[in-house]
Amino acid sequence: MDSLSRPPAPGWTPPPSTEADGRALVLFVDIDDAHFAQTSERLRKAYKLVRAQKDREACELIREHHEDLVAVLLDVDMPGSILDGILLTRILRGRVPAMGVPPFARNLPAIDVPIILVTSRTESYADEDMRRYGGDRLMQKPLEIHKLTLALTDWHLARNDP
């Protein structure tokens, strides 16, 4: 281990991740309470999460918050939903004909933010496939704040590549 002379980092007890205090807003779609609690704890220092458990609720929250979101996190499998994370991604990116979209997911507002697909089985999916469907990154559960921030930063820098 390197020996470094730094004073201790400043501490901070942030408010709960679901509390509104002006932090960047992220939609998190996952039915797993334990995973949500864990991720929420890890991200709360920089992100405020709005959570949907299933696809229908996710669409409602997108309609409500689409102008404020900085990212969308979708569970790949989304058990208990009609749509899985990949299909919802394709719909959000406008890559599914209206006929193939369930009524509750039609006419969703366009969102121009990164869509991160999360799973505990990253080895089962190819990152390239996720990108082809319109996702921006495939990430391992549980998410960590530094990995999410790096993915979002990279997305922004890529769009403004000098």
Add this chain to the structure above:
Amino acid sequence: MIAGSQADVDREVTDVARALHQRGSTDEALALLRGALCRDPAQPGARALMAQLTDGQPVDGPRRSMELGLSLCDAWVRRGMLVEALSLLGGTPLGSGDMGREWANLLGELLAPVPVDAEAVLVEMHRQLVTGGASVALTLLEERDRNEPALPAWATRRLELLRWMLLDNAASAPADADGDRLAPSLLAAKLSSIRRRGLAAALHAMRELLDGEPEHRDGARVLEALETLQNDIDRQASLAGASNKTMPMHGHTAAVMQVRMGNLDVAKRLYEKLVDQDDDDRARLMLSSIDVIERALAGEPIDDDELTGEATVMRPSLPDEHEPLGQGFEDERTVDEPMPRLDELDLTTETRLPESSPPPEKSGKIAAVITTREAPPDHGPTTKLPSADRHAEALVAQGRLEEAEDVYRGLADVHPERRELSLRADELRRIRQTGAVVADGVVVRVILPVE
């Protein structure tokens, strides 16, 4: 071995990206390269490597052996290369260790997107953070923090994190109550907060003192000195705001940073170098101000005669077209007149030393050789820089000295009456050619080139 010069840093970045790719962390390698290119687009090696990675072409490993350790990460953070540091932590096992994980998460917090409805200055702060402008981001946050309404909690947190990363918590040093009690004089006690990075508090204390004792001569001198320092800090902040990249931490920028941090000794050394190398009048003015403050802190009387002596804090000057710098002499103002504040100075007023005058002394001396010749239009560097000049200074701030010099040469052709343009071009050429800057950690995008 951690790179010293900017060119070394650029090579180091591509080597680390190769190493990350070799480890299978291609996303992190790409993020690293994008961060580096946003910080400085003029890195052909990084651009070529990114194209290779994006196209899925085979990529060689690092060109030289290197240790991907926390020391490297620490050095990058101190240089403001935050995206690069985060990529390094995320793409290696470093981010799994206790300290590495803590750093990664702190960087993750700091660089996280700002809320969509954040005010413009905070949006710009974030843009600076992710494009290599960490010192500019710090300046923006600190400036905003001085105003109402109060910063939102998340922004205050980022200010703290940034201070920790760039300045080792310099802003949050504990109050030195014992120091106050043991101060050698009332003036020194009132001034002691400057050593705790409390220039604003020291200014306030001096004004308060003079409100109660308007005739306090030393207090007035100290207030004047403090205001000179504050003016230069403000000037550097406005230059930083005009730039879109990290300010190069050399010369006045580095010295002012040390003043802000209360490291008067270090600031003094940097100003002395500026005086020695460039015969820099503004540095001389700052030196004399620091000297006044140090005397007050030490409880010594601030003796005008001793300070003024034979020479010489000069007003910032420009040479006459027909007479080289250091020649000629016009009507003098006596040293009994108040020393001009930096923001009052007309930097285009021509000022020259007499032909027979001795070279200016280093520090602690005040001279006032000030001409009253009619000044040309104000294009001085302290205020209202014309946009083309601002562009050139932005190039300087990015370390693109050759391009900046070209801009100044072009401007000088168009405006031959503005001698300062060709002088600035000459100065930039001298910096590039001598490479003297390297010895001082100059023209390197570092945050703390403390000797």
